[in-house]
Amino acid sequence: MEFLNIATPVASFIMMLAVVELIRKGRLKEKYALLWLFSSIVIFAVSLSRKTLEWASQIVGIHYPPSFLFLIAFGFLVLINLHFSTVVSELSETNKRLAQEIALIKAEIKK
Amino acid sequence: MRTLIIVPAYNEEKNIQGVIEDIRTNLPGADIIVIDDGSKDSTSKKAQEAGAKVISLPLNLGIGAAVQTGCKYAFEKGYEIAVQFDGDGQHMAEELPGLIKPIKEGRTDAVIGSRFLSGDPYEMKWQRAMGIRVLSRLVSLIAGQRITDPTSGFRAANRKAIEFYCKNYPEDYPEAEAVVLLRRAGMRLEEVPARMRQRLGGISSITPLRGLYYMVKVTLAIVVDLMKKK
Numbered sequence: 001m002e003f004l005n006i007a008t009p010v011a012s013f014i015m016m017l018a019v020v021e022l023i024r025k026g027r028l029k030e031k032y033a034l035l036w037l038f039s040s041i042v043i044f045a046v047s048l049s050r051k052t053l054e055w056a057s058q059i060v061g062i063h064y065p066p067s068f069l070f071l072i073a074f075g076f077l078v079l080i081n082l083h084f085s086t087v088v089s090e091l092s093e094t095n096k097r098l099a100q101e102i103a104l105i106k107a108e109i110k111k
Numbered sequence: 112m113r114t115l116i117i118v119p120a121y122n123e124e125k126n127i128q129g130v131i132e133d134i135r136t137n138l139p140g141a142d143i144i145v146i147d148d149g150s151k152d153s154t155s156k157k158a159q160e161a162g163a164k165v166i167s168l169p170l171n172l173g174i175g176a177a178v179q180t181g182c183k184y185a186f187e188k189g190y191e192i193a194v195q196f197d198g199d200g201q202h203m204a205e206e207l208p209g210l211i212k213p214i215k216e217g218r219t220d221a222v223i224g225s226r227f228l229s230g231d232p233y234e235m236k237w238q239r240a241m242g243i244r245v246l247s248r249l250v251s252l253i254a255g256q257r258i259t260d261p262t263s264g265f266r267a268a269n270r271k272a273i274e275f276y277c278k279n280y281p282e283d284y285p286e287a288e289a290v291v292l293l294r295r296a297g298m299r300l301e302e303v304p305a306r307m308r309q310r311l312g313g314i315s316s317i318t319p320l321r322g323l324y325y326m327v328k329v330t331l332a333i334v335v336d337l338m339k340k341k
Contacts, residue, residue, distance in 0.1 A: 095170075096172055096176050096282070099168055099169050099170050099172055099176075100168070100172070100176065100179065100180045100183060102169055103146075103166045103167055103168045103169060103180060104166060104180065104183060104184060104187070106166075106167065107164070107165070107166045107167075107184075
């Protein structure tokens with residue numbers, strides 16, 4: 001039993017719990033939690049059985065199965081970051097519009 | 112025609128009163144609105160003292176959003192011409208009548224005041240001159256007409272263009288991209304000669320690194336605009 005065999009499922013399970021807990025407390029919106037949840041579930045599932053992992057990594061041609069796990073995790077991180085970039089862009093656009101509206105209304109009131 | 116001079120200003124307490132005076136003297140019939148882009152100094156107070164109407168943005172949104180705020184105001188208030196006139200004293204109010212003339216005559220939807228058509232020598236560092244030349248080529252190519260001064264912030268718009276700007280105006284370093292957007296929207300565009308002053312006070316917002324960012328950002332924005340559906 002290698003360290004990774006235990007550590008990965010445990011870590012991804014904790015991750016899953018943490019995300020669910022954040023949603024429950026209202027500190028994370030479901031919309032932004034979906035990718036986190038999905039990625040931890042996938043990593044948890046793949047890391048549970050050595051056989052699945054080996055089988056899956058062979059299909060994509062990776063000889064060292066644990067690096068397949070890293071690849072999946074990396075892919076998800078890229079996706080999550082990209083998603084956040086779009087969220088930030090949307091936020092800055094709405095932020096701009098709000099600030100403009102406030103300034104226009106304030107000028108109107110002062111008159 | 113009801114004309115609004117939009118003066119975007121960020122920390123321009125030293126220049127703003129002179130700018131307002133200048134506009135008053137040269138274009139007495141026009142209304143002036145100063146868009147204070149979240150200045151940390153007394154720009155807004157100084158502008159009010161000079162008798163201009165001021166819209167104060169609660170945050171520093173950047174020149175593009177500031178000008179757009181002015182356009183939204185102009186549109187709501189039914190102005191037929193809106194002019195962007197920078198608050199740093201670089202633009203000359205003497206040139207205002209010439210700038211809005213093509214719109215008054217109904218020849219065009221938007222006008223750019225070009226310092227390179229004015230015949231006046233305008234000194235700048237070679238990096239900047241080169242950057243502007245590259246942008247000029249790119250913008251001219253896409254606009255399908257010669258644009259000598261795509262980064263000029265001295266420009267005028269008729270009601271049609273004002274309405275368009277309310278919905279589409281780039282946020283940072285907006286000038287060149289705005290030209291492309293206008294042309295892509297099928298608006299008519301004209302360049303007129305306009306002298307400009309070298310900066311009176313303060314420092315330019317363009318440092319070498321920002322200059323590079325400017326070029327990359329604007330080029331990317333223009334290329335992306337081209338890929339968007341009309």
